[in-house]
Amino acid sequence: MREKVKPEEKAEANEIAQACSTCFEVPIGPIHPALKEGIRFTFWIEGERIRKVDIRPGFMHRGIEFMGTKRNLIQVLYLAERICGICSISHPLAIVQAVEQAAGIEVPPRAQYIRVIIGELERIHSHLLWAGVAAHELGFDTLLHYVWKVREPVLDILEDLTGNRINYAIPIYGGVRRDVPPEKYPVLKDALRYYRSLVDDFVNFFLRDPSIEARTRGVGVLTPAEADSLCAVGPTARASGLRKDVRQDWPYFAYPDLEVKAITPEDMGLEVRGDVYDRIVVRLLEVVQSIEIIERCLEEMPDGEITAFPKVAALLAHLKKAEGEGIGRHEAPRGEVIHYIRLQAGEEAPVVWKVKAPTYSNLMPWYPMFRDQEIADIPIVAASIDPCICCMERVQIVRDGRAETMWREELLRLSWDKTRRIVGGLGASHVAREGI
C-alpha cells in the first residue's frame, strides 16, 4: 500500500509546483491553534491565496467500531456515547434506533419525547459552543467568553435532568433510563425563556456586527450543487440552501408529531449564498427551533412508561436472542449520524457495526470551501462545518477570588454524591440556585 501511495503524492506535489511556481506549502495541523482536534491540512499558498488543499484525517482514529464488535450491546451503547465529546447524545440516539429496528423493540411514546428533549437541549449547547469557537477563530474573544457564559445554563439543565453535563447516559434500548418528571418542567421552561430572550442579542452580536460580516460574507462558499453532489449534511448543507434534515426527511422518535422543518437562510428572509455567514444564520435559527421543539414536547408529552424493559437483565436476554439488521439515523447538531448494526442470535456483541458521524460527510465539502480563499480564512472555514472538541480531567474553581484545584478523586467523589442526591429525589435545580 505504502509503495503505491508515495509516488502519487510526489507526482501531485510536482504538478502543483509546475502549475504555480510561486506557491509555497503551509501545513496547518495536526497541532495548530486554529484546530481543536488533530487533522492535517496542507495548503499550497500563493501570496495570501490558497491554490490547493489536501486534507489528511486519521490522527484521532480509535477503532471504536472494531472495539464495539468485541463487547455486549449495553457496553456498545456507552462506547457510542464516547465517540464524540460534544454530540455525546447523537450516537446513542442513532444506535438505539438501529438496535430497536434490528431486534423489533417497541418504545413507549413518553421515552421518545424525552429523547427528543435531551437531543434538542444538546443541539442548543452544541450550537452555542460552536458560535464561541467561531468567534475565537475570527479573533473575537469577547464574543467567545460571552457565548460560553450563556451556554452554562443549558449545561446546568442537562446536568439537572440527566446527572451529567456531557455524556448523559439517558437512552437505552427500548426507552430512556431516567424520566423528566413534571416538577422539572418549570426549571426547563425558565431556561428556555432565558434563551429566547437572548436571541435578539445573538442576532445583534453575530449578524449585525460589521467586523464579523466582513470576515464571513462570501467566505468559504459552498454552492447548492456542490453541497448536493458532495453529500454535505446538517447546517453546512442547509446553509447552502438544501432543505436536508433527517428530522424532516426521515422522521424518528417523536419528531413526526413536532412538524420539524429544515431551516435555510431563506427563513430569515436572506438570499442563500452558502458562505460562513449563512452557516451562522442557520445555527442561530436552529437554536430558536430547538427551543420551540422542547416547549412543544413539554406540552404534548404523554404520560406512561419510559422504557420497554425496566430490568436490564430482561433486555440483555432479549437482545441475545435477537437476529437481524437495522439502521438508525439522527440529525445531530452537525448533521446526519447513521449507525448500521447487525445482530446474530446467540451473540452478545454486534456482528457488524458501522458508524458515520456528520463531519465524515462534510469532509469532501471542505475542498470547494477552501478554493481561492485567503490564509486568514482558514480557521473560520475549517470551523464552519463545526468539527468536534475533547474534554479535560481536572478543573479549577474560583470562588470568592480564591482558586482551588480539584483533582480526579475529588471530582469522582462529588459525582457520586450528586448521583445519590438525584436518585434520592433531592435534585434541587442548579439553575434556580444560580439565578439565571
Add this chain to the structure above:
Amino acid sequence: MSGVNALWQAILVLVGGGAVGFLYKGLDRKLAARLQGRIGPPLRQPVLDVIKLLLKENVVPRTAIPWLFRAAPFLAFVAATTALLYLPVGSLRPVLSGYGDLVLLLYLLAVPALAMAMGGFASGSPYAVVGAQREIVMMMSYEFPLAIAAVGIAWRLASLGLSPAFSLATIAANPLWGAVGPLGWMGLLFLFVSLLAVTPAELSKIPFDIPEAETEIAGGLLVEYSGVSLALFYLADVIKTVVIAALVVALFIPYGIAAPLGVAGVGGQVLDLLFFLVKLFGVIFFAVTVVRVAFARLKVDQVARFYLLPTTLLALAGLLLLVLDKVVMGG
C-alpha cells in the same frame, strides 16, 4: 546639560518607562478580561511572563538565519527604548531634546516593526514568513496617515512662527488647539482620530493583529521565538505601547494641570507627571483595550483598505483644513 546628568536622566526615564509599560500592560490585560466577563490575570502577570521567558532556553530553529534571527529582537528593543528618550514626560523636556526630532521618532517607531519582519523572514517557518509579509503590508498602509498627522501639526506650528517646529519639545509646549480657528480645530480633530486609528496597528493589537494572528498563523512572526529573544520582543512591545501613547499625548493633549492649578516647582512637576500618566492610560484604554475587545480580527486586504482609504482620507482632510485655517486666520 552635563553628560553624567543626562545619563542619570536617561536611566531614570528608561526604568520608569519600563515600569509604567508593565503596569499598563497588566492593566490592559486585566481590564480587557473584565470587559469580556473574565477574571483576568493579576497586574504583575506581564512581569512574571518576562521573568519566566528569561529563564527559558533560547531556541534557534535549524532553518533560520541565526545571526539575523538573534539580532532582530535586540534591534526592536533598542529602537523602542531609544524612542522613549525623545518623549516629553509631563512638563519635563525630552532627555535627548535637541539631538533629533519628530521625524526621527517616526523612524524609531518603524524600526521594531521592521525588526520583527526581519526576524520573521529569518526564522524559516512558513507561518513567520506569512506574518512578516503581513507586517510589511500593514506598515505600508498605516505609515502614510501617521506621517500626515505628524507633518500637519509641525507645519501649522511652523506657520505660527515657532521653531524648531519638528522638535517634540516645541510641539508639547505649544498646544495647537487654542492657536487655531474653528477650521483648524476640525482639522486637528480629524488628525487626532486618524492617529488613534493607527495606534492599535502600530502595536499589532486586534483588529489589526494580523502579523501574529494566533488562530491563523499560530503567532506568525513570533512563532519560532523563545526565551530571551521572545522576552526582548515582549519588552519592546511593552515600551512601544508607552511610546505611542506618549506621542499621541504630546501631539494632541500636551496640557498640564500644574499651571492652571497654580502649583509651581517640584510639586507642579510631580502633579504634571501624574496627569501625564493618566492621559497615557486614557489613550491606551480607549485606543487599544476597548478596541481589541470590541472587534474581530480583520484580513490583510481589509486592513490595507481601512488605512489607505478612510484613514488616509481623514488625515488628508485634516491637513487640508489646517491649510485652509491658515489662509483664513492669515497666520
Add this chain to the structure above:
Amino acid sequence: MRAGEVLAALQGRLGERLRNPEVKAETVGYRRPRERECLWAEIAREDLLEAVRTLKELAPLHISIISGADVGDRIELIYHFAVGYGTETGEVMVNLRLTVPKDDPVVPSLCDLIPGAQTTEREKIEFLGVEFQGIPDTRKLFLPDDLAVHPWRKDEPELAGYVRRTVAWEEKGDEGKGEARREG
C-alpha cells in the same frame, strides 16, 4: 418519494438482476403517525452504477455511508442511500447489498456519479482491502500510512498482534498516568 416508486424504477431498469427486494415500513409518531420506509435489495457489482444512476435520476440522492463486513470468503458491502431529501417524510432509505470475492475485491467507484462518496470508499479500501475502480484518490484516510493490515478483515493473521500490543500499552499507560496525576 415512496419506496414503491423507487423499487419500480430500479426493477424497470435492472429487472431480475435486483435480487430479494424488500420494503420495510414502520409507523413513527403518535399524534400524527407517519409511514417511514426502507428498501433492502441485493445487486451484483456490474449493476451498481446503473442502479445509482437510476436513483439519481429519480430524486436528490445522498449517500449516507457504505458499511462493510467480512463474511467468510467474500466481502459484503452495503450502500446506504437516502433518496429524495427535502420534503417531509419524503426520504426512502435504499440499502443495496453486494458481495465480492476476496481474491477479486474490485467494485466500481461511485465518485463520478456522487463525488461525495470518496470518503467512505477510501475508508473501505483501508479497512477491508476493497479496490474501487475509478476512484481519484486511493491514499489512506484514517489509518497510519505504514499500517499493512486491513482491520475489518477476519483473515488477517497480523491483526491479533496489533490488538494485543495496543491493549498491553494501554494498561501500562494507565498506571503511569495515575502516578502523574497525583504528582501534578
